[in-house]
Amino acid sequence: MVELKTANELARMRVTGGFVAEVLAELRTKAQIGVNLLELEAIVRERIRQRGAVSCYWDYAPSFGRGPFRNTICLSVNDAVLHGLPFDYTLRDGDVLSMDLAVSIDGWVADSATTVIVGTPDAEDARLVRATEEALEAAIAVCLPGNRIGDISAAIAGVAHAAGYPVNLEFGGHGLGRTMHEDPHIANAGRAGRGYRLQPGLTIAIEPWFARGTDRVVTAEDGWTIRSADGSRTAHSEHTVAITEAGPQVLTRIG
Structure with missing residues (x-):
């Protein structure tokens, strides 16, 4: 069931979104060569404790994971792109790190992800990261009342295909609000003009993610981490977006 939010509820989600954005911005500066x-x-755990927030990942136990997840952020390195289980790994020059954070504050959730290249960027990795960011912005631009979920999906796929990247349909965006995952599902490829009609008050997490060489994924031995099936590098970008009469509002963007 899709739940439309009031202006007051959107304001409360914006508070959560601001916190998520601030934590991810801090992590972007801390993700350096030699950091574990x-x-x-x-x-992240300490920032959540200080704020009195609640991690949406801690004790998360969906059907596709080997739950419960006992960390507060997903950290995915190189060929890993989603649900990366933090482990004892020291970042190296050229690593591609995707960081995905979802928390709840006073009962309202926000979810965002960003990808950074540690140290010296490989040109093709940088191109991949930019493609996910451009796909996200293209998707946000069509988040207008009267448009449909398919328009968001088509916008993401259009950027991916123009850049030469295949698109996986198993994992995509989703509604959110009182919980991390709500209706509707938002595939990263689809047909414009199809699907649920966007209405003011709808809040969604849009999350394009691509691998350089494949649209197939495998689950790592830890039971959580999703990796590209061919071992190619990956990237992931995500924002929480509200549909309003005045246009899309990004709730997880600083400024």
Whole structure:
């Protein structure tokens, strides 16, 4: 069931979104050569504790994971792109790190992800990261009342295909609000003009993610981390967006 939010509820989600954005911005500066993934996890855990927020990942146990998830952020390195389980790994020059954070504050959720290249960027990795960011912006631009979910999906796929990247349909965006995952599902490819009609008050997480060489994924031995099936590098960008009469509002963007 799709739940439309009031202006007051959107304001409360914006508070959560601001916190998520601030934590991810801090992590972007901390993700340096020689930093361990568990150090980044510890930072997030402490920020959540200080704010009195609640991690949406802690004790998360969906059907596709080997639950419960006992960390506060997903950290996915290189060929890993989604649900990366933080582990004892020290970042190296050229690593591609995707960071996905979802928290709840006073009962309202926001979800966002960003990808950084540690140290010296490989040109093709940088191109991949830019493609996910451009796909996200293209998707946000069509988040207008009267448009449909298919318009969002088509916008993402259009950027991916223009850049030469295949698109996986198993994992995509989703509604959110009182919980991390709500209706509707938002595939990263689809037909414009199809699907649920966007209405003011709808809040969704849009999350294009691509791999350089494949649209197929595999689950790592930890039971959580999703990797590209061919071992190619990956990237992931995500924002929480509200549909309003005045146009799309990005709730997880600083400024």
